[in-house]
Amino acid sequence: METVPARRGRAVRLSAGQAIxxxxxxxTQVVDTWAFNAADPGEFMSMPHLHASLGSVFPAKGDGxxxxxxxxxxxxxxxxxxxxxxxxxxxxxxHRYQSLxxxxxxxxxxxxxxxxxALIGFPATGCPAxxxxxxxxxxxxxxxxxxxxxxxxxGDFVILRAQIDCVVVLSACPQDMIPINGKDCIPVExxxxxxx
Amino acid sequence: METVPARRGRAVRLSAGQAIxxxxxxxTQVVDTWAFNAADPGEFMSMPHLHASLGSVFPAKGDGxxxxxxxxxxxxxxxxxxxxxxxxxxxxxxHRYQSLxxxxxxxxxxxxxxxxxALIGFPATGCPAxxxxxxxxxxxxxxxxxxxxxxxxxGDFVILRAQIDCVVVLSACPQDMIPINGKDCIPVExxxxxxx
Numbered sequence: 001m002e003t004v005p006a007r008r009g010r011a012v013r014l015s016a017g018q019a020i021x022x023x024x025x026x027x028t029q030v031v032d033t034w035a036f037n038a039a040d041p042g043e044f045m046s047m048p049h050l051h052a053s054l055g056s057v058f059p060a061k062g063d064g065x066x067x068x069x070x071x072x073x074x075x076x077x078x079x080x081x082x083x084x085x086x087x088x089x090x091x092x093x094x095h096r097y098q099s100l101x102x103x104x105x106x107x108x109x110x111x112x113x114x115x116x117x118a119l120i121g122f123p124a125t126g127c128p129a130x131x132x133x134x135x136x137x138x139x140x141x142x143x144x145x146x147x148x149x150x151x152x153x154x155g156d157f158v159i160l161r162a163q164i165d166c167v168v169v170l171s172a173c174p175q176d177m178i179p180i181n182g183k184d185c186i187p188v189e190x191x192x193x194x195x196x
Numbered sequence: 197m198e199t200v201p202a203r204r205g206r207a208v209r210l211s212a213g214q215a216i217x218x219x220x221x222x223x224t225q226v227v228d229t230w231a232f233n234a235a236d237p238g239e240f241m242s243m244p245h246l247h248a249s250l251g252s253v254f255p256a257k258g259d260g261x262x263x264x265x266x267x268x269x270x271x272x273x274x275x276x277x278x279x280x281x282x283x284x285x286x287x288x289x290x291h292r293y294q295s296l297x298x299x300x301x302x303x304x305x306x307x308x309x310x311x312x313x314a315l316i317g318f319p320a321t322g323c324p325a326x327x328x329x330x331x332x333x334x335x336x337x338x339x340x341x342x343x344x345x346x347x348x349x350x351g352d353f354v355i356l357r358a359q360i361d362c363v364v365v366l367s368a369c370p371q372d373m374i375p376i377n378g379k380d381c382i383p384v385e386x387x388x389x390x391x392x
Contacts, residue, residue: 048243048286048325051341053295057284058339068323070291088253088284090244095266099249126322127264129244139335143254145247 001191004031007174009112011120012194013038014162019077019195022170024134027154028182029190030173032091032109032130035065035073038165041124043067045074045131047087057087057139065131065160074160074168081156086135088145091127092175100177107174116169124167133158135173135180147178159195197387200227203370205308207316208390209234210358215273215391218366220330223350224378225386226369228287228305228326231261231269234361237320239263241270241327243283253283253335261327261356270356270364277352282331284341287323288371296373303370312365320363329354331369331376343374355391 001023004010014020022031037043046068051057053066061079064072090096091113097106110127117124134156136148160168170192176185197219200206210216218227233239242264247253249262257275260268286292287309293302306323313320330352332344356364366388372381 042322046286048284051284052286052292055341056339057335057341068286070289070295088244088247090242090248090264093266096248099266126238129325138337139253139339141334141337143252143335145251145253 001193004170004172004190004192006172006187006189007107009109009116009169009171011116011122011167011169013120014166014168014194016162016164019159019161020168021157021159021193021195022133023155023157023191024081024152025154025191026188027152027156028150029188030135030150030175030180031133031190032171032173033133034113034128034130034169036122036124036167037067037073038167041122043069044124044128047129047131050087058083059085059087072163073166074162076158077161078157078159081134081152084134084136084151086132086137088139089132089135089137091130092173097177102177109171109173112171113169120167122167147180149179149182197389200366200368200386200388202368202383202385203303205305205312205365205367207312207318207363207365209316210362210364210390212358212360215355215357216364217353217355217389217391218329219351219353219387220277220348221350221387222384223348223352224346225384226331226346226371226376227329227386228367228369229329230309230324230326230365232318232320232363233263233269234363237318239265240320240324243325243327246283254279255281255283268359269362270358272354273357274353274355277330277348280330280332280347282328282333284335285328285331285333287326288369293373298373305367305369308367309365316363318363343376345375345378
């Protein structure tokens, strides 16, 4: 098992047919997740397109996770958690923490994405809306969103199976100012492994 | 008043302080709407960032519509309609119509965006998730989305006030295979004017 350290990101390459098992080791950690076509950084997993293809904002076990070209780039093959993963909230960034009152630099998922991609030499720019694994954002009928705590348990995992050669990026979200990473607001590490 | 013809797009430049009044002339037409920083196509109105800034998926009168740098690029200054505008569904594209069973080319909002931008020589690429004016997409507690008919009436309008120099793009959505543009599935024209 490999580690995504608390507050950091990791990018990995998957060949079509391989999968990544992502483990919420402590049960409280949100993992912002992206996928890019390995042959074309202009194609990436896209939440607004996913909403149309699923007819839902909550992907479930067995669902194809589509790209901005509306084909499945990953499949959510297994999910041992209650299935609450956010798809409507942007990755955090320096501006987000400034708006919450942070005056200095704060680790953030957007910078983690770009740092992780740079490390493997993958030329994607921009920051697509991520699949926020275990981030619990209920949406009320009037449209209001709530910043809930994860419903997952220690050891819960998801398996994402690559449908094409792709780059998957994980960021152990550094959010410690609101309780999306649990009521203690302490970001922690998660683990993953590649499955053939 | 200027016209966005049925199934087509238009791009206009707004200086900071100017506004655009967009009129749902027949009351049934969805208008996919984008905004880009005129000085930097890498900054654009972003729905995933808006959800975090508003704490809601439904923007209301007075709300700032933020960019991917989390500052207001437009303000929703007036809205005479019931306020149901979608922010979670991607712009339609050729792939969407193929998935609905269309075998040939179908007009679509993604191509309308790029054609409209090309006409004014603005170099934005990609297709950010649009603000889908009057598109009525209820989200149930279990996450399911419904493809509703607009709740607006003929002549309903919104006013969007530019907070920075920007390019605003409108697409009169060509969707005629599901009833988001009214139960008759007939896309029609809308109108707009620039206000100082």
